[in-house]
Amino acid sequence: MISVAEALEAVLALGAPLDIEExxxxxxxxxxxxxxxxxxxxxPPFAASAMDGYAVPSTDIKPGDTFKVIGEAAAGHRFDRSVSAGEAVRIFTGAPLPDGAHRVVIQEDTTREGDVITLTDPLDSGHHIRPAGGxxxxxxxxxxxxxxxxxxxxxxxxxxxxxxxxxRRPVVAIIATGDELVSVGETPRDDQIIASNSLGLAAMFRRAGAETRVLPIAKDTVSSLEMALTLSEGADLLVTIGGASVGDYDIVAEVASGVGLEREFYKVAMRPGKPLMAGRIGDRAMVGLPGNPVSSMVCGEIFILPLLSKFLGMPSGPRARIEMPLQGALSKNGPREHYMRGVITNGAVSVARRQDSSLLTVLAQANALVVRPPHAPACDSGDVVEVIPL
Amino acid sequence: MISVAEALEAVLALGAPLDIEExxxxxxxxxxxxxxxxxxxxxPPFAASAMDGYAVPSTDIKPGDTFKVIGEAAAGHRFDRSVSAGEAVRIFTGAPLPDGAHRVVIQEDTTREGDVITLTDPLDSGHHIRPAGGxxxxxxxxxxxxxxxxxxxxxxxxxxxxxxxxxRRPVVAIIATGDELVSVGETPRDDQIIASNSLGLAAMFRRAGAETRVLPIAKDTVSSLEMALTLSEGADLLVTIGGASVGDYDIVAEVASGVGLEREFYKVAMRPGKPLMAGRIGDRAMVGLPGNPVSSMVCGEIFILPLLSKFLGMPSGPRARIEMPLQGALSKNGPREHYMRGVITNGAVSVARRQDSSLLTVLAQANALVVRPPHAPACDSGDVVEVIPL
The missing domain is CATH 3.90.105.10 (Molybdopterin biosynthesis moea protein, domain 2)
Known part of the structure; x- marks a missing residue:
C-alpha cells in the first residue's frame, strides 16, 4: 500500500492539459x-462623466459662478464641439466628456434658469470624471x-x-460494475441494490468542468466488462466503480489488463478507499474506485477532482485544507489516513458518529472531510484538525 | 429613497415559488x-457483510476455533441456505449475510486448509455486519x-x-438599454461601449438556477424599448439594465408604464445602485438595474439572487453576512448603505482602493462585498466589519 500523497502524485501523472478550444x-x-x-x-474609451450634471471648462470654480448651457452630451451621444470659458454642457452619466471640459458639477449643485446655470453653496469637491482607460x-x-x-x-x-x-472539457466515462447493481428506476432482486455512485460521481465531475458519459452497468463477467471498456474509448478518463474484489479475484484489473492496462498502483493507505487503483489504457487515464458508496465519492473528491484540474490546465495538487477546532473528541487513528465525514458549524467541525463507508445519508449531511494522518493520537474537543470543505 | 432592507422586501414580494416539475x-x-x-x-435491503471474510453462526468465538466452509456469498449472489454450528460461508463485502450467520471474521484472521478455516490470534473484535436499513x-x-x-x-x-x-427554473429575460451600447464582437463608434452587464448577469442568474434569455439591446427610443418588452413576455422576471436616467427622463419607466408597469419603488439608499427600480408588468416581476457595470452586478447579488431563491421555493432573505476583521482603515460612510468591493485573504478583508461603480477590473478581482451601514463611523484596521462573500 502506498500513501495518499504518493497515490495522488501517480494519479496526477496520468493527466496533462487538454487542447484549447474557442x-x-x-x-x-x-x-x-x-x-x-x-x-x-x-x-472607458473616452473620458466620461461619472454623474448627471454639467461639464464645465474650469476646475477652479466657486458657488455663484454662472455658465451658459450650449448643448447636451448623453451616453452614446457625444457633444461634438468644444466648451469654452463661461460655457457648460448638460451631461449624463457615462457620456463622453466634451473637449475643453475639465470638471462635472453634479446637477444637485446647480440652479438653472433658461440656458444659464448658477452654482450653489456648498459645492461638491469631486471632479466626477472617469478618465479614458481608467x-x-x-x-x-x-x-x-x-x-x-x-x-x-x-x-x-x-x-x-x-x-x-x-x-476543452475532459470527457469522463463512468462504469459501475457488479452483479448486485441495477439502474435507478429498475426493480432489484432481493440480493441487489441500486447503482448510486455513478450518478453521484457524474454530478461531481460535471461541477468540476467535465463532460460525463455514464455507461451501462457492467456485470462481473469478462464479456460484460470488455464491452463496457470498449464503450469508454475516446474518453480522456475512465472511472470504474467496484469490481476490485469480486469473489477472490480482481475482475476489473484482469479484463483491463487484457486491453492494455498499465497499472501504476493498487491499494492506498486510506480510509475509506483502500482498494483504489490507477493506471493507463492507451490514451486513457483510468482510475478504479472502490465500490462502497462513500468510498467512491470520497476518492472522487480526493483524487479525481485534482486530476480534472490538471486536464483543465489549472494548478493541481492536494485539495486545499483549512485548520479548524474540533467539536467532540476523537480516538486515535490507525495506520491509514482517515477522511472522516463531518459538519462545519460556527467555525468548528464535528465528526459524524457513524463513519461506515456504506452510509450515504451521513455523506449527504456532511459538508467537510476531517483528515486524520496515519497513527494520529486521540484528539480532544477544541483541538485543531485539518479539514477539507466539501 | 427607501432603505436596502425595504427595497429587498418589496423585490421579494414580486415572486412566489414556481410550479413543480419532474x-x-x-x-x-x-x-x-x-x-x-x-x-x-x-x-442495505438485507444485513450485509462489511468486509471480505467468513460468515459464522456464533458471536462467541475464539482463536483456534474451526469451521467447515459450506459455500460462498458475494455481492449480488446470496447464499440461499442456512449456516449451522461449526459451519462458515465465504463472504465478500456487500454480500447478503446468510441466514443463521451472526458475525463476519475478516479473512486476515483465518487460515484455510481445503474447506476448513481456523481462526488465528489475535482476533478482530468487530462483527463486520451492516444491519438491514442501517x-x-x-x-x-x-x-x-x-x-x-x-x-x-x-x-x-x-x-x-x-x-x-x-x-421549474425561473425564466429571466435580460434587456440592456442605451444608445451607447453595442454587442460584444461588434465595432463600437467612438462614443459607444460594449454591453457587458447582460452577459455577466445572465451567468450569475444561471449559476443560481435560472434559465436566461438575453434579449437584443434596446435603444433609447420608445419603439425599441416596446419591442424589447414584448420579447420578454412569458418570462417570470424581466431585468432591465440602465435607461433610468436618459437625458432628463426615465425612458424605461415611461415605456414600461405604457404596457402596464405597477412600480413598487424607485431609488434606494445604496452605493452602488441608487437608481434601482422594481415592480410588476402583468404576470412578470420587473427589476430595473442601474446601468453602471458594477452597480448592476452588485444589485444582482443583493436583490435578484434572493428573488430567484424565492421563485425556487428556497428560504429567501438578505444575503448571508459574516463578520471579519478589516485590513486597512476606512473613512466614515455617507447616508447610503455602501457595498464595497473587497478581497478576503487569511481571514481578513481588505477593501479595494478604487470603488467607482464603473470598474469591472476591480469587481473581477473581488471575492467579497464589505457592507457599510448608512453613516457608519470611520473604521481602523482590525475592526470587525460585515462581509458578503461572493
Missing part, C-alpha cells in the same frame, strides 16, 4: 481561460489559467472579447 | 427538491426544499428515486 463569451462562464487575452480597447487600457491582459466567473464574463465583454480560448 | 435523477444535480421524497426500500429505511424522507448536491444524487439513487420533483 467558445462564445455567452458560453464561457465556469470554463477555464486557457490563454491570456488582451483588451481590444480602452475602457478601468483598463488596450493591451491589458486577463491572465490564464483562470476559472471564469460572472464578473469575468462582464469584464471580457467590455474588453470586446467575443470568442474565448478555453480548455 | 426531472430524471441524472439531471437533478443543482436543482431544488420541491417535495419530500421517500425511500422506496431499506438500504443507512435508511423504507419511508425515510429527504426533506424539501433542498438544493441537491452530488452526494444527494447518490443518496436519491440508492433510494431508487428515478424521477425527482423539482422547482
Amino acid at each position: 467558445v462564445d463569451l455567452a458560453e464561457a462562464d465556469g470554463r477555464i481561460l486557457a490563454q491570456d487575452v488582451q483588451a481590444n480597447r480602452d475602457q 478601468d483598463f487600457k488596450r493591451g491589458d491582459k486577463m491572465e490564464s489559467p483562470r476559472l471564469l466567473s460572472p464578473a469575468d464574463i462582464a469584464l471580457l465583454a467590455s474588453m470586446n472579447i467575443a470568442r474565448v480560448p478555453v480548455r | 426531472v430524471d435523477l441524472a439531471e437533478a444535480d443543482g436543482r431544488i427538491l420541491a417535495q419530500d421524497v421517500q425511500a422506496n426500500r431499506d438500504q 443507512d435508511f429505511k423504507r419511508g425515510d424522507k429527504m426533506e424539501s426544499p433542498r438544493l441537491l448536491s452530488p452526494a444527494d444524487i447518490a443518496l436519491l439513487a440508492s433510494m431508487n428515486i428515478a424521477r425527482v420533483p423539482v422547482r
